[in-house]
Amino acid sequence: MDFRDVSLTALRVFRAVAEQGTFTAAAASLGYTQSAVSRQIAAIERAADAKLLDRRREGVRLTAAGHLVLRRAAVVLDEIDRTARELSGLPHESGAVRVGWLPSAGPVLLTRALAALRVSHPGITVTTREGSTPALVRALRTGSIDLALISSVPPFRPLDTESPPLVTHTLTERNLYLALPASHPLARGDYVDVADLRGQRWIAAPGAGEDRVMGVWPGLDERPDIAHTARDWLAKLHLVRAGCGLTTVPVALAGAAPEGVVVRPVRGGAQEQRRLLLARLPSPPQDATARVAEALRAAALETDLVP
Structure with a gap:
């Protein structure tokens, strides 16, 4: 089989597998069966005459061969998508930018940036998707987001x-x-002592690994009492308001x-710093992408306030 005969479907499936990290997750994201995904991957590996995935x-x-194919596939698929947008009537000069975001960055920072862009650059079309940091890093590498x-x-x-490293801005x-x-006894002061967090009930994110205790203050010397689990930050904060427990929040969500x-700082113990990047x-961004990046940086300056 000649690699020139590889279908666009196979390229999209290959990019989804590389981005999602598993055949199962890729199938779910595309609306395919897992066996259909496996067949497309087998076809593209036959055409490449090389193993693309471990x-x-x-x-x-x-x-190594998989990285090469992915780089080339991302270019082809982006050009096809750009052509489809132009044919559908989107002005070429306006630009379309794809942004991936952590759940904690959405309610304040992202929405503020998008609102500003609607005024300053109304011709730019921004589409967004939520995900975890590992998933979004993979999406950048596969060319699914900008x-x-x-x-x-x-x-x-x-x-x-991977090399070259991604370009990041803190x-x-x-x-x-x-x-x-607000009615909690620990809310009376300007800060909370870490020692007073012992024995508290927590609202955490469900899942495995680090996500299992996201929402619990890190480093507690006890098994946390997790009363409720929720992925959605708004749901967590409303559970807090209802007196169901405490949860951690990045400063960007204070507003x-x-x-x-x-929202209170915690004193005592190790400082739990978080960077939002x-x-x-590393390739030079297109003008529209640079404008969106500027709007996100400006929104971060506005939201980076002590609660």
Whole structure:
């Protein structure tokens, strides 16, 4: 089989697998069956006459040949998508920018930037998608998004091991904060002592690994009492308001706290710093992408305030 005969469908499936990290997740994102995804990957590997993916228990990783094919596939698919947009009547000069964002960056920072862009650059079309930092880094590498709002925690290691490294700009670097009901005894002061967090009930994100305790103050010397789990930040904050428990919040979300919820710094123990990064591929960005990046940086300056 000649690689020139590879279909666009196979290229899209290959990019989705590389981005999602597993055949199952790629199938779900595309609306395909897992067997259909497997067939497309088998076809593209036959055409390349090379192994493009290493199958592992925890997922897949690109081989050297896989990285090469992915780079070329991203260029082809982006050109096809750009042509489709132009044919549908979108002005070429306006530009379309795809932004990936962490859930904590959406309620305040992202929405503020998008509102500003509607006034300053109404011709730019921005589409967005939510995801975790690892998923958004993969999406950048596969060319599925142009910019990503992602997080980094100490010791602030590189986002991935691929070369060349992604270009990052630190939007905010602040300590983690605590959200608690305004009626809670710990809400009376200007800060909360870490020792007073023992025995508290917590609202955390569901899932495995680090996500399992996201929302619980890091480093507590006890097994946390997780009363509720929720992925949505607004749901977490409303559970806090209802007196159901406490949860951690990045400073960017302080402005989204509903009435009846206060946000306080925590003192004592290690400082729990968090960076919010704006990341992109190392190639020079197009004008529209640069304008969106500027709007995100400006919004970060407005939201990076002590609650």
